[in-house]
Amino acid sequence: MTETRRKRGAPGEKGAFEILRRRFAEPASEEITPKEVFMASKATRRALLGGIGAASVAALMPGEAAAGAKLGAVPSCWSTDERPNSFEDITSYNNFYEFGTGKGDPKRHAARFSPRPWSVEIGGLVERPGTLSLDDILSGVRLEERIYRLRCVEAWSMVVPWVGFPLKTLLDRVGVRSGARHVAFETVYRPEEMPGQRRRILDWPYREGLRLDEAMHPLTILAVGVYDEPLPNQCGAPIRLVVPWKYGFKSIKSIVRITLTDRQPPTTWSSASPREYGYYANVNPEVDHPRWSQATERRIGDGFFARRRPTLMFNGYADQVADLYRGMDLRKFF
Ligand SMILES: Nc1nc2c(c(=O)[nH]1)N[C@H]1C(S)=C(S)[C@@H](COP(=O)(O)O)O[C@H]1N2
Numbered sequence: 001m002t003e004t005r006r007k008r009g010a011p012g013e014k015g016a017f018e019i020l021r022r023r024f025a026e027p028a029s030e031e032i033t034p035k036e037v038f039m040a041s042k043a044t045r046r047a048l049l050g051g052i053g054a055a056s057v058a059a060l061m062p063g064e065a066a067a068g069a070k071l072g073a074v075p076s077c078w079s080t081d082e083r084p085n086s087f088e089d090i091t092s093y094n095n096f097y098e099f100g101t102g103k104g105d106p107k108r109h110a111a112r113f114s115p116r117p118w119s120v121e122i123g124g125l126v127e128r129p130g131t132l133s134l135d136d137i138l139s140g141v142r143l144e145e146r147i148y149r150l151r152c153v154e155a156w157s158m159v160v161p162w163v164g165f166p167l168k169t170l171l172d173r174v175g176v177r178s179g180a181r182h183v184a185f186e187t188v189y190r191p192e193e194m195p196g197q198r199r200r201i202l203d204w205p206y207r208e209g210l211r212l213d214e215a216m217h218p219l220t221i222l223a224v225g226v227y228d229e230p231l232p233n234q235c236g237a238p239i240r241l242v243v244p245w246k247y248g249f250k251s252i253k254s255i256v257r258i259t260l261t262d263r264q265p266p267t268t269w270s271s272a273s274p275r276e277y278g279y280y281a282n283v284n285p286e287v288d289h290p291r292w293s294q295a296t297e298r299r300i301g302d303g304f305f306a307r308r309r310p311t312l313m314f315n316g317y318a319d320q321v322a323d324l325y326r327g328m329d330l331r332k333f334f
């Protein structure tokens with residue numbers, strides 16, 4: 001689409017599901033015991049039976065296997081036609097405090113994080129609570145490319161070509177019970193692998209939440225990839241939320257728990273500093289942060305001397321989401 005997009009592999013050449021499974025479902029090669037090799041997936045077993053040596057079996061393992069593999073996500077009518085940021089920008093300028101507070105810390109420290117195997121516990125007010133592996137979550141799911149603007153509360157922005165599927169798909173599958181009003185999310189807690197969690201920067205684990213109608217909105221997705229590749233660790237591997245009309249901190253990374261509740265759940269940033277970070281956190285150029293204006297933003301990649309861009313109501317998604325907040329005072333529910 002634009003020169004910043006990376007070349008796609010032939011879609012379906014290797015199923016997206018298979019690629020993600022290899023990257024996130026199997027244990028890392030160094031964790032493999034003989035029993036696990038015996039119990040290994042079809043692909044690995046095929047490699048073993050095919051007489052491939054240990055070194056190449058390791059090369060088939062997640063991470064290595066996934067590098068450069070294309071998911072073949074299908075385009076979506078919800079995508080912006082704005083030019084996406086480069087893969088380099090998207091994977092080297094991050095907020096992921098579990099790995100440190102500097103923008104380069106996540107890339108630097110996330111290499112030691114192992115997002116496999118992975119499962120998500122879904123509970124609370126649902127018909128079928130339980131623990132779903134990433135395989136379970138992705139089975140039967142159609143992966144879409146969603147090119148969205150991302151606006152951080154710190155007044156910088158990017159455009160990211162996510163790969164994901166509507167959160168609604170998953171919630172419908174587990175069955176939302178009638179009393180549910182909100183959805184709470186939790187990030188993995190693994191201080192051994194996440195150096196930021198060894199310091200009390202935030203009240204770990206990172207928590208977020210959405211009102212149920214926000215969670216069911218077609219723009220709200222669970223992302224498993226970026227630029228048609230499985231999510232790099234620093235972007236929230238293996239599965240993270242993306243809510244494009246809200247400040248970036250709502251889009252919680254590396255999710256291990258989803259709980260349907262009858263009341264607004266406590267969230268990390270709104271608990272840490274309620275005056276600065278609300279539960280709603282809708283992008284709004286008219287409601288300033290107590291310490292800075294939210295009227296404009298710096299687009300990453302624009303260059304240091306470029307003009308700041310005006311921030312748009314609901315990050316430019318007002319036509320799609322303004323109805324959710326009809327009659328609400330957006331200064332009070334910020
Ligand atoms: N678990 C967790 N999720 C998180 C964060 C974090 O520190 N920890 N940072 C948030 C913030 S402030 C932003 S702007 C986005 C950044 O996403 P990106 O690094 O993929 O651009 O992730 C959000 N999700």
Ligand SMILES: [Mo]
Nearest residue numbers: 152153248249
């Ligand atoms: Mo952010």
